[in-house]
Amino acid sequence: MRLNSPQINLIVKACMKASKSLIRDFGEIENLQVSSKGPGDFVSSADKRTEKIIINELQKAHPDYGFVTEEAGIINKSNEKNKWIIDPIDGTSNFLNGLPQFAISIGYEEEKEIKCGVIFDPIKNEMFLAEKGNGAYLNNSRIRVSNKKKLKDSFLVTGGPKHSSKIKEKIFSEYVDVSKTVHFPIRKFGSAALDIAYVACGRFDGCWHRELSYWDYAAGSIILREAGGFFDFFDEDKSLSSKKNVIATNSMIHRELQDLVIKKDIE
Ligand code: IPD
Numbered sequence: 078m079r080l081n082s083p084q085i086n087l088i089v090k091a092c093m094k095a096s097k098s099l100i101r102d103f104g105e106i107e108n109l110q111v112s113s114k115g116p117g118d119f120v121s122s123a124d125k126r127t128e129k130i131i132i133n134e135l136q137k138a139h140p141d142y143g144f145v146t147e148e149a150g151i152i153n154k155s156n157e158k159n160k161w162i163i164d165p166i167d168g169t170s171n172f173l174n175g176l177p178q179f180a181i182s183i184g185y186e187e188e189k190e191i192k193c194g195v196i197f198d199p200i201k202n203e204m205f206l207a208e209k210g211n212g213a214y215l216n217n218s219r220i221r222v223s224n225k226k227k228l229k230d231s232f233l234v235t236g237g238p239k240h241s242s243k244i245k246e247k248i249f250s251e252y253v254d255v256s257k258t259v260h261f262p263i264r265k266f267g268s269a270a271l272d273i274a275y276v277a278c279g280r281f282d283g284c285w286h287r288e289l290s291y292w293d294y295a296a297g298s299i300i301l302r303e304a305g306g307f308f309d310f311f312d313e314d315k316s317l318s319s320k321k322n323v324i325a326t327n328s329m330i331h332r333e334l335q336d337l338v339i340k341k342d343i344e
């Protein structure tokens with residue numbers, strides 16, 4: 078593998094360290110499912126614990142770098158040049174319910190551009206990683222997107238809506254519209270980061286997700302682009318504040334999928 082920036086090496090190291098405690102915590106979930114208290118509080122502390130390990134590890138190397146994290150928020154705000162973007166557990170609902178489909182997602186941004194990223198599924202021991210200009214990898218093998226050309230033949234994945242979403246109806250009806258267009262039933266796997274990584278390695282041909290946060294897609298965006306895919310936003314509605322609507326495909330079906338979901342936006 079020819080990925081060798083200091084930042085990607087640091088991310089890999091942080092992921093490996095954090096995943097040890099994450100795997101232990103996931104093992105606890107089964108016991109908690111059947112306890113009267115349930116796993117809710119435990120999961121939120123597992124989230125924080127995992128993130129803390131990652132932050133500590135990255136800070137050891139670069140105390141001055143900024144962070145955009147899901148749990149601890151923004152750290153070192155004044156550093157606009159170098160930033161780590163962290164989601165300690167993407168796929169919390171899966172984790173909470175003992176379903177092994179979740180990942181640590183870490184991206185590195187320099188001068189406002191994502192330079193490298195890692196998405197690590199510790200249960201399947203699958204590490205997706207990429208560095209700008211040097212390709213994308215799954216563990217030690219180079220990955221590429223699929224070459225499916227037509228939307229109707231594509232295998233797609235999406236997500237949401239969240240319980241709190243104000244655009245639930247739109248998300249549901251969009252799901253129906255796209256479902257009517259494609260032959261394979263659309264999947265909802267519950268981890269946007271892994272969904273994008275799966276497009277990058279050709280397991281899916283495309284995905285779209287509304288209302289994502291930066292940490293959900295930062296690492297995925299570079300992994301997909303380096304695997305030959307197309308990563309984009311399909312709605313720049315300012316009222317969404319920091320949330321974005323993401324479309325990630327093998328690039329060949331991009332236009333067709335985008336036209337379908339944008340159509341929904343202007344209805
Ligand atoms: C969520 C997952 C999910 C997506 C949600 C995200 P979390 O992240 O990526 O697939 O549909 O919008 O918030 O809460 O599990 O880190």
Ligand code: CA
Nearest residue numbers: 164167168293
């Ligand atoms: Ca997330």
Ligand code: CA
Nearest residue numbers: 147164166167
């Ligand atoms: Ca999360």
